[in-house]
Amino acid sequence: MTPLHLTHFTATSCLGRGLTATLEALEQARSGLSPCHFDTVELPTYVGEVAGIDAVRLPQRLQRFDCRNNRLAQLGLIQDGFDSAVRSAIERWGRRRIGVYLGTSTSGILTTEIAYRHLDPDTGALPEEFDYTGSHNAFSVADFVGRLFELAGPAVAVCTACSSSAKVFAAAQRMIAADQIDAAIVGGVDSLCLTTLYGFHSLQLTSPGPCRPFDLARDGLSIGEAAAYALLERAPAAVDPEAILLLGAGESSDAYHMSSPRPDGAGARSAMRDALTAAALAPGDVDYINLHGTGTPSNDSAESRAVTALFGNATPCSSTKGATGHALGAAGALEAVICALALKSGLMPGGLNRRQRDPQLELNYLTGNQRGPLRRVLSNSFGFGGANCALLFGRAA
């Protein structure tokens, strides 16, 4: 594929608002996870909660979109001047030539969960003010962002669970390659809600402590939340050597189980291989891999098999979910931004909370920060339903 330019990017997670806070936390090996006190949840687990979401106010004309997820979407958009970058892209390309491709898994379903506590005792009806389209529906976040910038191009939410906001890069790339748009706002927004907290708990996949990806005694994930975006545009012929490019994307399906990965990692491997093929690169060309690394026993072992089968055990790898938690539908975009930061700064963030190596996991897992000149990095995202996606990013020079 023809590489695309990430002309602007930003991330807001439990590590903080924007790139500086995110990079600082990674440099200091600081985790944003804390014991769960979210809403009325009573579960022995840790979460990566973004501070200050409740104080965000949406513009008056878009009040129907008011919900925790869209407040987080807006909070994320105004960091690092991302909103201004979108406005200048509109100047360059026009409103119809910019697409909106956002990943989410639960969108504003928290609003529905809370509304169900307030059903009319006589009729069972939802509260009058409950707005399904503005909050609960998965499209709500992409619709909100498109309307915020008054765009008139294609807009869609990609909802493939935990690979949602990785797959948006691939979808937007195709629309640019097919000359339907010139640029796209790609990203992911997912926020804490009871469905995912109690749901992952029901599957016994939440850790009682901060998650410990790739640890011998790893015992589950910590759910996080995030809004992360990139502005994807056609790269000019003479691109700045510092520029960050999307070089390739690979997607596959496990065809195995709804909530467990294929133990041999074959689906994950084929997504990574396709990303390399799209970029016309070999495994040895990749300097660092940001793993999906959720910290559940089966996910990490399947991913380890997939990575070592394709890359051997030399390529430095880590999961940043010990720092950010698993932002589910926003994880792909959050980790894409972390990869872009890695390419800019040379930082390969060490995976947090890995106390004891699991001898079954043979990859080169970084437990402390390392630096190196990084030219190309890979980001993995795998979701329920066996929806796999790998993204390859690189520096222009």
Added chain:
Amino acid sequence: MSTLTGCIQGVGMLGPGLADWSSARAVLNGETPYVAVRTVLPLPGVLPPAERRRAGRVIKIALAVGAEAVAQAAADARTLPTVFTSSGGDGDNCHEICLTLATRDRLISPTRFHNSVHNAASGYWSIAHGCTQASTSLCAGDASFAAGLLEALAQLACGARAVLLLAYDADYPQPLRAKRPIPDAFGTALLLTEPDSAAALPRLQLSLSDAPAATMANAELESLRRSIPAARSLPLLERLAQRRGGTVVLDYLDSARLAVEVLA
């Protein structure tokens, strides 16, 4: 700007009074009158027994229309990348989860949880058919059919030989139904292939448009089109049924419609 294009090799359809593509085609080309009856969803026999028991209405309708389109084209489902698109997820499942989360113990079942993901139908399809090809699951609210068609043709433009598009919606139970009044389940699937694969197939060309969306002359079909997002495909399916060329404008976003030129 180049145009997105693709040929239609197979069609699947299931909706109120539209039991499959051949009976729907007879209704849409005027051979038989439209008789509204509630959508009957077949058991997905293609799934292993455990998964079959767990499959809700959206999964059943998606698997049914997909299988019909693939069978009609005598294609191999294992080789086909898929684009699933739906305006919402499994409403019954979502309702049960929200009810449980509003109680004291809040213990939702693992199956309910994994079925709550928007890509559940895609997961079940890939398991049922042993399909390891790429699959995406989209939601664009009322615009979901057009969004899926754009994605499927963009995949063809980027080198896919064939793509299976599955668009489907099912009704929500109360109290969500009052807020999202989708009356019944409706689904359609299109097996889209690269334009030069077979000259005799109907061919589509897409572009964004500001023109108003086409409507259905039959009032009951028009009511379906307006009330079920996946049924916004009906004006296109009508043209395919009538083997009639020309441009049909499909509902998409508030800010754009999708003009589909049919070369029959």
